[in-house]
Amino acid sequence: MKKSSYLLGLTLATVATLGATPALAKGKLNVLCSTDTDWCSLMETRFEAETGVKVSLIRKSSGESYAQLRAERKNPKIDIWWGGTGDPHLQAAAEKLTQVYKPKALPELNDWAQNQAKVSGYRTVGIYAGALGFGYNADLLKAKGLPAPQCWKDLTKPIYKGEVQVANPNSSGTSYTALATFVQIMGEDQAFEFLSNLHKNINQYTKSGSAPIKAAANGETAIGITFIHDIVKQVKKGYPVKAVAPCEGTGYEVGSMSIVKGARHLKEAKMWAEFALRPDIQTLAAEAKAYQVPSNKSATTPDGAPDFSTLKLIDYNFAKYGSAETRQHLLQRWDAEIKSLPR
Amino acid sequence: MKHSFIPWLILGWIGFLLMPWYLLEDGFWSFIWLTDGYPTDMDYAPAILQGMLAERLWLLPLALPLLLPLRLIPLTKNDPRYSRYLIIAGASGLIYMLVQGFAIGVSGWQFVSLDLLFGELEQQQYGMGYGAVLCGLSFLILLTTGLAASGFLKGDVFVTGSIGLVVTLVGIFVFFPVSQVLFSAFVDNDGSFAPVAFANKLFSDNIWSVSCLSSGYSCGIAWNSLALAISTAFLTTLLGLAFALVVTRTGFRWKKSLRLLTVLPIITPPFVIGLALILLFGRSGVVTQFFADVFNIEPGRWLYGMPGVLFAQVLSFTPISFLVLIGVVEGVSPSMEEASQTLHANRWKTFVNVSLPLMRPGLANAFLLAFIESLADFGNPMVLGGDFEVLSTEIFFAIVGAQNDQGYAAVLAMVLLAFTLSAFFLQRRWLGKKSYTTVTGKAESGAYMGLNDGMKVACYMAALPWAALTVVIYGMIMFGGFVQNWGYDNSFTLQHYTDAFAVGWGDFGVIWEGAAWDSLWTTLSISAIAAPFTALVGLLTAYLLVRQQFKWKDTFEFGTMLSFAIPGTVIGISYILAFNVPPFELTGTGVILIICFVFRNMPVGVRGGIAAMSQLDKSLDEASLTLGANSLMTFRRVILPLLRPAIIAALVYSFVRAITSVSAVIFLVSADHNMATSYIIGLVENGEFGIAIAYCSVLILVMLSVIIGINLAVGQRRLRRTDSISITPTKTSFSAPSLKEKQA
Structure with missing residues (x-):
């Protein structure tokens, strides 16, 4: 799938250069993905298909991701960090490695997802939760x-x-x-x-x-x-x-998403952020065998995921324990x- | 050409006037810049235009050291100004490049003091690109040519240049990054100097506690690592010796197959042996369940912890000691053993008093290698460690774990480094300056002494069950890719292979549909590019060490060996810290991976080269030199052809090491350059064992065919002789990370 679209893109790009028109590429985006591989690649292909933005995505665990953002602080190579448990996202926010962004979809989200944004000073936002x-x-x-x-x-x-x-x-x-x-x-x-x-x-x-x-x-x-x-x-x-x-x-935990401070492709990163919070996109998670609870209230919770309304959830204090x-x-x-x- | 520096000077001018000065965003191999606004587009402009059009005025003074050598063209080499001017030009150019590179970065001045001194700087600069690299190289050679002309190293331009090059490269790609990370041991997370915190970390109970000796509490990480490494080294050396004796001193029938076993651990991706052991000896493993059913033994979890890690490591590293020892055991000259027997010593006495002492360098090398490998091993403790904490994994988790304490990681890295280096020095002390030379030019025709019966039985008992176990484990690995849920649902499936390696046909030709293709291609191409560079740098260094005499040679040798002793995790983190910002901006590229592999595996090339070169008589070089060839020509035409086995070894080893290395790579891979091992770790983390195993099997097969291919392509060196003993056993030399000492 990916290779074919890449080949197609390459051919088109060659044609475009020969015709002396500006290249067709609609921007680039470097994504750090901390969920399971399947879910990462699903998001990547969907976003590329919908926006035409060329996504470079790498999967790393949330600890590795946080370590990378810290090491790259002076010259970030990543635009957006999607997925992974909320704690390191909050730590990154506290260290101002990520930047303030209030997604338009914020009011549509569950309280715990909005809370995650508030706690971090809107440097991160919840995209899914897992008990x-x-x-x-x-x-x-x-x-x-x-x-x-x-x-x-x-x-x-x-x-x-x-x-x-x-x-x-x-x-x-x-x-x-x-x-x-x-x-x-x-x-x-x-x-x-x-x-x-x-x-x-x-x-x-x-x-x-x-x-x-x-x-x-x-x-x-x-x-x-x-x-x-x-x-x-x-x-x-x-x-x-x-x-x-x-x-x-x-x-x-509240799985989170943060835009990296100093992102080179800020516009595309914001596009991804809005995209990732859409109910239809969050509903896709089940396809990738991910059974977390989506943060958008209108997204469908995957079959088999724990039902948050019946769970006895504590009032987890993310600010304090993070x-x-x-x-x-x-x-x-x-x-x-x-x-x-x-x- | 009248002066040898002129081509290098021209190169410098090309770098300054023509090539894009800064790093290209599209990648090292991309040539879009040629058609996309070069030379006036500031992304692609050479230094001269950067200086004149973009007000990057600080680049213009670089022209001065490039102009100065022009004055030398009419002069002769004997003119005292010749060497002086070259040294001045080269040194000042290099120093100026470094100073401006570190002083000005992506956000203007890099130091607050400079801001205060000169006011804020509006311009910024990025990582060094083609132009800067060419200029730097040119300055370096000007400097070394100047030094040679002033009488350095008997005025040998090639040798001086090579030393300069190796020193610079090792400085930039080993010392600079490693010092960055070690420095972080002394600062806290905010970046301020914190010696007290450092001392606390260094002497913490976590590392040094000995309470396991007196109570049920657990011991410090350092002792764990040390105990593990010593046990592993001891056992692997013993087993390796048993294997070597079986192969050389008995009439065992399947010697060839035993030799094949030696290749296995080197081409085994990390994690796989651990996973296979769990399926055999884990609590629900096949063997465990069998004993539970038949003998009613309660299934236990002994595998998780030190016994399991030790087991896996001995399994992984025994073939390496075998490899080291077989050459040594073969090398023990039969005539000495004959002499001993003629003097009425029995076979046992001869073995203990003659053969064994002569194997001392080999035993020490095998021990040292296993010791270092065990300390740096990441995969096995990761899978089987349980609560048993060792340095290599703790370093990793200190950085990526919930603690996020880079300082602690640096402290642990120091401890690990101290262990490896002390082992290295102890080994040298033990070997001392005795002579172990047994391969001489003199003709000898004796046959090896056979083992006596008791020893034969002992060797068989040790080696053969072990060999069988290895075969079973690799069988399990190959088989694991074809079953549904490894260990639970053993029904046959091809699903894992199609998921990873499906190929289809589309409108534009072949479509690589499988999820693994991307990382597989990247891995293969990066490893293939890194291998020849590793071999080249390694052998060049070996040549300098063996054949040239210069001051600080020991320090030089130590520097080139250092990267072998540094754990991968530390290398990975240090590379991000050092190479994410200008002047050496490499993160996110494939180049950083290549460089990492070259300098990480270089010591093996060096060691292999030293071992091979020590056996070549110096009179060969001298003959070549007497006949009027210079040292470059001698290296190329005489030494290199005789070093074929060492070249193969370096090529294959670095290729394979690049494919299987994991801890260094985790931090360096990027979206466009993902490596197979880091992809496999993701799979293992998600519990996708089927695909992970399938991928590993494919990697093993690929590496195996490459090894065979290279052996066939490069061939054996042709020595016109008929001796029954070959100088180095070519069969085994291709994979030896042989830390052979100079046998003199």
């Missing part, structure tokens, strides 16, 4: 004769010893969201007591946030804590995994009190 939860391998639990856990506190029961996996919050934004969620649900001291109990059941702190549920799908662990949409993805692939929205309530201070404090405490505990 935290855990998934279990039904076959494995059955084989071991264990009941399915329903609440966060179930996970600390001794019967699940060595069966729970979660990422290391130092390396994974997903796991940091979980840490912040526990603190907000239980209060800080109780949360750390909960975590030290949980620690006894943890078999491994993974590096990547979605690794625990992949391990659960493959039967390497029984239970994995991660975002529900990642669990749904494994379910749809046919693995014997079940997703649980914990009974105490849960936190969530700030460098709180982050550093919680991570240091986790390192000191949890990580190196004996099991």
Whole structure:
């Protein structure tokens, strides 16, 4: 698909140059994409087809993306950063790596998406949301004769010893969201007591946030804590995994989009921003097997995605728990009190 | 031509007067500028027009050092002004270029003090382009020619120029970026100097804690890495020796196939071995489940953590030690063993007292290589590490993880660097200045001594199960691309291959529909471009090190070896920091990837070249020189042809290394230049194991065919002799990252 349009473009461009008319290209756009590859390329082709803008898109995890924007601060090469968990977008906003832009579609968005924009001083905006939860391998639990856990506190029961996996919050934004969620649900001291109990059941702190549920799908662990949409993805692939929205309530992430400060193709970046917030475009996510909740109220939530209206979502304080201070404090405490505990 | 500097001077003038001075936005290979407003369009204008039309007045003084050498044309080389003028012109030109490049950037003056001194600057400038590069090169050669003329290195223009070139390149592409990143260890996230924070990070418990010895708490990252690296190095060296002995000293039937195994780890993309191990020995792995069913052993998770990483690393690196050791074991001269046996030592005694000591350089090299590889390994700890934290992955997550602490990453990088360098120096101490020479010009016809029976059994016991396991694992990898959900739903499918590599026919010819084609083409072309440059720079450096004597040679050698010891993640980040802004603006291009590979893999070319060149008798060069050839001609006509095995090794190794390297590349890929490994990581992150494995299988096959192809194309060097012992075993030399010491 892409190659053919590229060839077509090349031929047309050659014809155009020969005819001494200005080139046909309608601008360029460099996109940094932090969602799954499928979704990235879907957005790329749709946008190119609709606007004629030549998109150069690279997929990197949100941590890598943020590191790149920081390193390129003096001379940015990226125009817009689309997708990826909200925290690094907020950090980038706080460091003024991204620029203020109020999309026209802002009023059409869900409150949590508008809130993300407000918190960042309109340097970023929410494009999708995903709730935290855990998934279990039904076959494995059955084989071991264990009941399915329903609440966060179930996970600390001794019967699940060595069966729970979660990422290391130092390396994974997903796991940091979980840490912040526990603190907000239980209060800080109780949360750390909960975590030290949980620690006894943890078999491994993974590096990547979605690794625990992949391990659960493959039967390497029984239970994995991660975002529900990642669990749904494994379910749809046919693995014997079940997703649980914990009974105490849960936190969530707001996947975001930011225009880079000093973008060389600002006009096209703004076009992309408006494009990405349109309900028909957000509805396409399901085609790319992405099961997050779209931020535009009129977009259709993909089949299988968690229904936010029935979830017990906490009032996640993004401003506080996204700030460098709180982050550093919680991570240091986790390192000191949890990580190196004996099991 | 009367003076050898004239062509270089002309090049400088071309750079100044004709070529576009600044970097072209359309890319290095694009020639749109020729028809698109050149020379007056300021994007494409040469320096002289930039200076006169765009008021970039600071470029005009560059004409002075280009004018000065013109005065020398009527003079002879013996004139004292000759060398003096050239040195002045070259040095001042280079210095001026650097100063203006760093002082003025995309937003005018780069330093606040300059703003205060001269007032704000309206003009800006971008990265150096063709013109600037040519000018710089010209100044450099003028300088080195001048130095040669003043008696430097016996006045050898070629050698002085080569040293100057290598020093400049290594300076720009190794020292400059690495110093940037190490410097960031001393500053906090806001960029202000913070020595206390540095000390805290350097001595933190995270790195150095030893509490695992006394309690259930976990140990520091540094100790983890060190323990892992030493165990890996020890085991791989032992296993490698067993393999080498089986191949050279026994009548084992499938020796050729064993040799083939050596190629495997080098052409294996990262992650794959780890993934295959999970499917075999993970909790739901085939082997584990078998033991659970038959012997009722509770499936465990021992694979995740140090045992698993060690297992994977030994699996990956054993063939490398085998490769290093086989040459050495073959090289041990049978006549010495014969002598020992004639003096009534039995085979065991001979082996322990004669053969083994003679293998010392090889054992040390194998150990050192595995040690360094293990420290820098990123893929295996990533997949199998579990809670077991090592330096290489922690560096990565310190930068991209939730901590975003570049300073901490730099501190960890320093620790890692310290380990590698100490290993390097220890190895040199241990080898000392003893002579290990066994390959001499003297004719010898002895047969190798066989192993005694006990040792034979021991070697078989160690090597053969291991070889079988390797075969099983690679079988799994090839098979993994053809099943639905690897490890869970093992029904046959071609879906992964069609997703990645579908090809169709359209109105304009072939359409590469598969998702992987883009990154595959980029990877292949970039690796193919990088390989010859790596070989060239590497062998040139080796030539200088072996054949020339000059001051600071040890420092020079150390500098060229440094990049081998630096972990990929550090290289990646340092390249972004150093090369994102003028004067060397390279990010987002394919050139940065090429340069990264060239200087990262150069040490291998250097080592291979040194090893090969030490074996060539110096009298060959001398003969050539006596017959009136200069050193350039000698290098080209005498040394290079004799170095064919080393050239193949450097070419193949750098090509393959470029394809499989991952940690450095993650930060350097861009939308238009995406590499296969970084694409595969995305797939692995998303759990698309099927496509990832299919892609890896294709990469393995591509690399294998390239290795065979290059071997056939370059061929073997022709030495008119019939000795039974070849000087370097060409069969094995193509892939050896052989850190062979000079055997003298």
